[in-house]
């Protein structure tokens with residue numbers, strides 16, 4: 001755990017380049033090498049005094065499928081709000097496909113489509129009108145926008161509902177409506193802030209397929225999510241943000257594989273979890289049930305010695321399973337190791 | 343954005359709101375029409391003959407311009423205040439425009455224009471209704487149109503300012519009831535300032551809506567308490583002040599960004 005902590009959890013203890021290199025950042029470069037999004041030293045202090053971002057730097061290459069992960073209140077929506085111009089930044093720079101959002105804001109915005117975390121359409125407007133009017137705000141003539149709406153609403157399963165008032169849509173349909181609205185100006189870069197929150201499993205998979213197809217047609221995608229599986233299924237690269245700081249970034253495989261293998265579940269052949277926990281005190285054991293104990297394993301030591309210790313004490317281990325962590329647990333561990341931050 | 347794209351965005355904002363205004367006509371047109379019918383009945387058909395002529399014209403004819411303005415003022419104002427407030431606080435759907443490349447000045451121009459459209463349409467509707475109750479004369483159509491449009495713009499801008507500052511629904515209903523209504527009723531809808539005691543005549547001259555009504559009435563009847571040039575100057579000045587405040591909002595992000 002200790003060694004792991006330094007490489008993943010304490011970027012401040014290393015030069016930024018070191019961390020990026022360690023986490024395989026170079027592999028993030030798409031063939032063109034163009035950055036879809038480039039954020040440098042972004043800080044945000046809200047009027048209330050909350051310091052939501054404390055110097056965030058982030059690069060997303062063109063063609064990437066990128067996950068921005070972090071616990072509630074970490075600053076994900078704030079980052080997205082600043083990129084979209086809905087939140088003013090305190091300091092730092094943001095550019096979208098090379099266009100600075102301050103100096104070249106109209107150009108920068110044309111590249112981006114955004115699906116916000118909260119529903120933000122007028123529930124008294126019709127599905128079709130919401131999509132077509134959004135096109136209008138991007139300068140797309142009504143006739144063209146109507147044609148595009150058809151192309152977009154079909155695959156999202158909203159075509160039948162196009163003349164319905166949006167209030168009458170189901171929760172999942174409302175989320176898909178926000179995706180449709182974000183796509184009408186054919187953005188090259190799509191940002192989704194928890195698009196699958198409150199969407200059932202089947203629908204979520206449908207949305208994943210749709211996002212994958214967008215990605216395959218060349219759209220760069222940034223996604224925030226609380227579902228580890230979602231990031232795993234979809235994304236190539238990821239960054240973890242906590243308390244307004246990026247605490248890890250790299251390929252999703254890298255981050256998740258290492259995080260997940262850390263905590264291990266031991267199924268014992270006998271109901272001796274309490275004794276096992278006592279024997280493995282150095283492994284931060286947690287008794288799950290009378291014959292299951294969970295331990296933390298650091299890379300250097302491995303799980304071997306723990307198993308041997310138990311065998312030597314006549315507690316045979318039946319099975320060793322990597323604990324497929326929920327994202328929240330991963331965060332919890334990452335952050336609790338980080339100098340005891342709350 | 344290219345000029346064509348800006349025009350598309352501007353048109354989209356207006357179209358969307360005008361469609362809404364027409365769809366919910368019982369809320370947007372009907373109240374002003376019903377109110378003015380009541381006034382026309384009371385002051386024209388029922389009391390008109392007793393009150394007699396006012397400044398040499400039948401009382402009902404004297405009252406019509408002021409009642410048209412009543413509809414114009416409240417509707418231009420409420421439209422922008424309500425749209426601004428509800429798209430900011432209720433659905434937060436103003437973000438749809440804020441995330442787009444549409445410049446803030448186009449957003450403001452679109453909202454204000456929608457308010458002007460509603461003010462003018464309601465004004466015309468009341469005028470059409472008035473035709474059934476009074477003999478309307480048109481002394482100067484350009485003056486009528488000028489006052490109609492400039493008043494709508496001024497009140498639409500005022501509604502925008504109110505909508506930006508309002509933090510609750512009360513915040514946008516206070517002004518029409520407690521500021522606009524007194525100003526307009528005391529601004530000479532039903533009388534010429536000549537009939538007032540000297541003190542109240544003085545006070546009335548500080549009421550901008552007095553000039554609005556007086557100038558507008560001149561457009562119909564060719565009579566006025568103050569010269570129409572002065573009324574026009576006051577109306578232009580009010581427009582400039584409100585436009586200046588709106589411009590300040592645009593520079594500072596309309597109070598819409600956190």
Ligand SMILES: Nc1ncnc2c1ncn2[C@@H]1O[C@H](COP(=O)(O)OP(=O)(O)OP(=O)(O)O)[C@@H](O)[C@H]1O
Pocket residue numbers: 046047048050051052070071072073074075076077078079117600
């Ligand atoms: N408008 C605001 N005014 C003041 N503080 C805010 C505002 N919006 C967010 N914050 C604060 O900024 C911090 C970051 O919030 P943010 O919404 O960016 O988190 P998040 O990572 O998106 O969380 P979640 O996963 O819950 O959506 C939080 O402490 C939050 O309370």
Ligand SMILES: [Mg+2]
Pocket residue numbers: 076077078117193
């Ligand atoms: Mg959020």
